[in-house]
Amino acid sequence: MEIILRNIHKQGYSPDISSYITEGGYKALEQSLEVKPGHLLSEIKLSKLVGRGGAAFPTGLKWELAHNAEEYPKYVVCNADEGEPGTFKDRIIMERDPHLLLEAMAICGRIIGSTQGIIYIRGEYFDAYEILKKAILDAEKRKFLGRNILGSDFSFNIRLYRGAGAYVCGEETALLDSLEGKKGQSRVKPPFPTFTGYEDKPTALNNVETLSNIPEIVLKGGEWFSKIGSPLSPGTKLYCLSGNIHKPGVYELPTGTPLSELLGKYGGGVEGKLKAVLPGGVSSSFLTDRELSVNMDYPSVAKAGSALGSGAVIVINDTHCMVDIAKRCTEFFAHESCGMCTPCREGTKRAKEMLTGITQGSGELSSLELLRDMRKVMYDTSRCGLGQSALNAVVSAIEKFRDEFEEHIAAKKCNLGICSG
Amino acid sequence: MAEVTLTIDEQQVRVPEGTSIFEAARKVNINIPHLCYHERLSLYGACRVCVVEVEGRSRLEASCVTPVESGMHVRTNTSRVRESRRMIVEMLLANHPEECLTCDKSETCELRKLAYELGVRSIRFEKGRKYHYTIDDSSPSIIRDPNKCILCGRCVRVCMEVQSVGAIDFVNRGEEVQVLPAFGKGLGDVECINCGQCILACPTGALSERSAVDEVWGAISDPKKFVIVQTAPAIREAIGEEFGMKRGSLVTGQMAAALRRIGFNRVFDTQFAADLTIMEEAHELIDRIQNNGVLPMFTSCCPGWIKYAEHFYPELLPHISTCKSPQQMFGPIAKTYYAQKMNLKPKDIYVVSIMPCTAKKFEALRPEMRSSGVQDVDAVLTTREAARMIKESGIDFARLPDEDFDLPLGISTGAAAIFAATGGVMEAALRTAYEVITGKTLENVDFGQVRGFTGIKSATIPIDGIELKVAVAHRLSNAHILLEELQKGTLPYHFVEIMACPGGCLGGGGQPPPTTFEIRAMRAASVYREDEGMPVRKSHENPAIKALYDEFLGKPLGEKSHHLLHTKYTKRGLV
Numbered sequence: 002m003e004i005i006l007r008n009i010h011k012q013g014y015s016p017d018i019s020s021y022i023t024e025g026g027y028k029a030l031e032q033s034l035e036v037k038p039g040h041l042l043s044e045i046k047l048s049k050l051v052g053r054g055g056a057a058f059p060t061g062l063k064w065e066l067a068h069n070a071e072e073y074p075k076y077v078v079c080n081a082d083e084g085e086p087g088t089f090k091d092r093i094i095m096e097r098d099p100h101l102l103l104e105a106m107a108i109c110g111r112i113i114g115s116t117q118g119i120i121y122i123r124g125e126y127f128d129a130y131e132i133l134k135k136a137i138l139d140a141e142k143r144k145f146l147g148r149n150i151l152g153s154d155f156s157f158n159i160r161l162y163r164g165a166g167a168y169v170c171g172e173e174t175a176l177l178d179s180l181e182g183k184k185g186q187s188r189v190k191p192p193f194p195t196f197t198g199y200e201d202k203p204t205a206l207n208n209v210e211t212l213s214n215i216p217e218i219v220l221k222g223g224e225w226f227s228k229i230g231s232p233l234s235p236g237t238k239l240y241c242l243s244g245n246i247h248k249p250g251v252y253e254l255p256t257g258t259p260l261s262e263l264l265g266k267y268g269g270g271v272e273g274k275l276k277a278v279l280p281g282g283v284s285s286s287f288l289t290d291r292e293l294s295v296n297m298d299y300p301s302v303a304k305a306g307s308a309l310g311s312g313a314v315i316v317i318n319d320t321h322c323m324v325d326i327a328k329r330c331t332e333f334f335a336h337e338s339c340g341m342c343t344p345c346r347e348g349t350k351r352a353k354e355m356l357t358g359i360t361q362g363s364g365e366l367s368s369l370e371l372l373r374d375m376r377k378v379m380y381d382t383s384r385c386g387l388g389q390s391a392l393n394a395v396v397s398a399i400e401k402f403r404d405e406f407e408e409h410i411a412a413k414k415c416n417l418g419i420c421s422g
Numbered sequence: 423m424a425e426v427t428l429t430i431d432e433q434q435v436r437v438p439e440g441t442s443i444f445e446a447a448r449k450v451n452i453n454i455p456h457l458c459y460h461e462r463l464s465l466y467g468a469c470r471v472c473v474v475e476v477e478g479r480s481r482l483e484a485s486c487v488t489p490v491e492s493g494m495h496v497r498t499n500t501s502r503v504r505e506s507r508r509m510i511v512e513m514l515l516a517n518h519p520e521e522c523l524t525c526d527k528s529e530t531c532e533l534r535k536l537a538y539e540l541g542v543r544s545i546r547f548e549k550g551r552k553y554h555y556t557i558d559d560s561s562p563s564i565i566r567d568p569n570k571c572i573l574c575g576r577c578v579r580v581c582m583e584v585q586s587v588g589a590i591d592f593v594n595r596g597e598e599v600q601v602l603p604a605f606g607k608g609l610g611d612v613e614c615i616n617c618g619q620c621i622l623a624c625p626t627g628a629l630s631e632r633s634a635v636d637e638v639w640g641a642i643s644d645p646k647k648f649v650i651v652q653t654a655p656a657i658r659e660a661i662g663e664e665f666g667m668k669r670g671s672l673v674t675g676q677m678a679a680a681l682r683r684i685g686f687n688r689v690f691d692t693q694f695a696a697d698l699t700i701m702e703e704a705h706e707l708i709d710r711i712q713n714n715g716v717l718p719m720f721t722s723c724c725p726g727w728i729k730y731a732e733h734f735y736p737e738l739l740p741h742i743s744t745c746k747s748p749q750q751m752f753g754p755i756a757k758t759y760y761a762q763k764m765n766l767k768p769k770d771i772y773v774v775s776i777m778p779c780t781a782k783k784f785e786a787l788r789p790e791m792r793s794s795g796v797q798d799v800d801a802v803l804t805t806r807e808a809a810r811m812i813k814e815s816g817i818d819f820a821r822l823p824d825e826d827f828d829l830p831l832g833i834s835t836g837a838a839a840i841f842a843a844t845g846g847v848m849e850a851a852l853r854t855a856y857e858v859i860t861g862k863t864l865e866n867v868d869f870g871q872v873r874g875f876t877g878i879k880s881a882t883i884p885i886d887g888i889e890l891k892v893a894v895a896h897r898l899s900n901a902h903i904l905l906e907e908l909q910k911g912t913l914p915y916h917f918v919e920i921m922a923c924p925g926g927c928l929g930g931g932g933q934p935p936p937t938t939f940e941i942r943a944m945r946a947a948s949v950y951r952e953d954e955g956m957p958v959r960k961s962h963e964n965p966a967i968k969a970l971y972d973e974f975l976g977k978p979l980g981e982k983s984h985h986l987l988h989t990k991y992t993k994r995g996l997v
Contacts, residue, residue: 189484374509
């Protein structure tokens with residue numbers, strides 16, 4: 002069951018517009034022009050699609066708010082700042098099927114009443130950038146974008162904006178500030194971007210993967226979509242399998258597929274002995290072999306004490322030291338914190354110091370309790386998702402692999418010989 | 423506007439829609455602990471100290487940026503809230519130099535106070551700083567110690583929002599975030615106008631004035647120096663606050679007494695020079711009006727405003743009065759006119775001024791300000807520094823008897839007293855201009871239209887056939903509005919007064935903290951009370967000024983005035 006990767010996996014499929022059209026591309030846009038935006042909106046709502054960027058916010062509701070906003074111009078912004086370590090799904094879409102994204106954005110524009118789309122693309126995605134640039138020109142030539150699309154009264158343009166390498170700009174409000182030429186820092190919410198987004202105008206801001214579901218929902222109906230996968234959050238999900246797995250890659254599976262099935266049936270099994278899995282990137286909590294039966298949908302993974310996030314499934318086998326991995330996580334967040342709010346800026350820095358100390362044999366047992374307290378305070382008080390989730394992985398590692406931490410602290414050594422000592 | 427009812431700590435409160443939880447809590451007498459919040463600045467929501475629990479929400483909310491909702495249940499004082507606040511302050515302290523005992527802001531530091539109040543008694547994080555930033559002492563007015571910065575952004579906001587300057591902003595990311603002038607330059611090398619509003623806004627010791635206390639002590643103890651002090655109009659209603667007196671207490675006599683006791687040879691008054699400024703400035707205005715000079719004419723008393731214009735509106739510099747500020751008129755008069763009277767040489771005299779202002783330190787060092795042959799004003803102390811010298815001397819300020827200023831440079835009028843408040847220079851100039859132009863006596867000297875804290879005030883004053891149009895702005899963000907109009911050629915005034923700081927000099931960057939709106943209002947009330955109580959209320963009737971012209975200067979705008987009392991301005995680029 003593939004919705005998003007259906008074209009990509011076809012023999013001889015290329016990112017050219019001709020390939021896309023051959024496979025029925027831009028039919029959904031054409032169809033959208035013939036019906037009222039309100040009708041399209043009800044289909045999106047009916048589909049129960051939720052955002053695939055990690056926050057799982059209902060897409061239909063988001064678009065309804067933007068649709069109902071009475072200020073113009075409105076904007077459709079695509080979050081293509083895919084920066085979560087272990088995530089590479091949006092890149093596949095943009096590089097291999099760019100028109101799918103463009104078509105989806107145009108439909109969104111039609112629904113909310115916007116004529117301008119912007120793709121905020123991760124700065125390091127050079128190829129995807131070039132491919133999208135060409136795709137936009139091709140779509141304009143064929144009248145799928147630009148003034149009076151396919152002879153209708155609907156006009157919609159898309160431009161590209163390259164990020165400058167800040168992870169935090171994947172957070173939607175930091176992305177908007179960056180897009181406006183400011184320093185990438187999260188905004189205070191409310192107001193939400195649906196009312197006060199880009200240039201303080203109503204903005205529908207969606208992840209690449211989320212948008213890529215739209216053309217099929219338009220063609221096949223919201224009800225069709227709502228019956229796929231887990232009823233709690235229907236549809237498919239792209240999982241980025243990486244780490245100690247035989248067949249790493251991007252897999253599109255119905256939501257609710259058990260983690261064990263993803264790893265075994267699709268990923269070809271774990272290399273060596275499984276130690277831990279991060280089901281939703283470094284912002285999520287570690288799961289162990291006891292939790293592999295978890296169904297991969299937003300509510301179920303949350304219930305298991307972790308998060309599906311953007312679907313970065315990182316597999317770790319027993320050749321890795323959990324203390325070392327926890328330290329690397331803190332290094333990442335300390336480096337990527339925007340530095341605006343106190344708990345995230347100071348908390349990520351202190352966590353990094355503590356973990357570094359533990360790996361170097363100068364750690365203290367009290368740090369483990371302190372890190373747990375810090376996670377609580379950072380979750381409670383940080384301004385955006387970055388700080389709120391920065392210590393999830395670390396604290397879950399401490400909870401589930403406490404022996405390893407205590408060993409590093411008490412015996413001042415790493416049994417696996419990984420930590421520098 | 424619609425109102426909503428919510429519950430805060432089991433108390434019902436009704437507030438307009440859109441009110442923040444923080445503001446709503448104040449209505450039920452809860453002042454939620456905070457650092458980055460500042461009532462006169464935009465909301466920032468970054469320190470996270472003001473977090474509260476809102477029923478039904480998974481995380482705590484920063485109360486300053488969270489709007490109230492109908493039926494909301496807020497708890498500002500749960501263990502979860504207290505523990506979070508404590509840890510946040512601990513995090514800041516873990517990063518903060520342990521220099522409280524010697525810090526310039528020791529007594530007023532909000533971080534120190536907050537740590538005490540929140541019960542932070544130990545720091546669970548590794549002690550010791552992780553970086554050692556260089557202290558920026560490039561500015562003649564302001565010292566910036568990035569090590570003490572807690573990144574609350576109040577300085578950034580006051581600089582941009584109140585002053586329209588934007589000399590500093592956040593740079594870098596994560597733990598490397600700093601507040602810096604553009605391209606890492608020093609504050610002295612960018613568009614900073616030295617107003618010192620950032621010092622008042624800063625909750626810690628990251629921003630403070632460049633102290634001249636030791637230089638002044640050195641001069642006082644130098645037997646070869648005849649040390650003269652002049653005190654600005656805005657000091658006498660503010661310095662008492664440093665000694666625990668009521669906000670806005672008028673302490674002119676006690677101030678004079680204290681300064682005499684700490685060793686100044688003469689205690690004079692900048693208000694004398696303010697009267698002199700009015701003589702020159704009113705005549706300059708009349709001259710410009712009668713001889714098709716460049717109009718509107720802008721006042722030139724405020725060195726922050728002058729530097730702002732030099733950076734941002736260099737093409738408008740011909741509009742600015744060539745008159746030096748009162749501080750800088752006082753200097754050369756003391757070192758020439760008064761020196762002659764005392765049979766002293768300019769270099770034997772050391773002029774100290776006590777100013778509500780940090781920009782005055784910069785002004786005194788301008789190369790144009792040496793018309794006595796040496797530096798006209800040798801050292802500038804802020805109100806805070808002067809108060810510290812008095813404290814250092816062990817003087818019980820509040821119990822001192824009143825004393826008078828010394829003669830003759832201590833004589834002034836009510837017109838000079840009101841220089842301390844926004845609109846004061848304008849009003850003082852009008853009192854003199856009216857009588858000079860008409861030759862008639864001005865019966866009612868009060869020009870209420872130019873008083874008060876409205877950002878931009880304007881009035882039309884009929885003076886013998888001339889409809890004199892005037893405007894008054896304080897805060898440079900308001901000046902910015904007027905200057906944009908002027909650039910478009912649509913500013914219909916003859917005379918415009920501009921003061922950089924909110925409320926005028928009484929809200930200056932050298933004044934005792936805090937200087938809230940209410941405190942500024944109390945100081946202003948004292949200013950006008952002083953004016954009313956003065957026997958003479960028009961500058962041109964000041965007998966000492968008359969004598970100065972008779973004995974020495976000749977006439978306003980004359981040859982000697984031109985040399986000693988007028989100046990020129992410098993085009994400064996943008997960084």
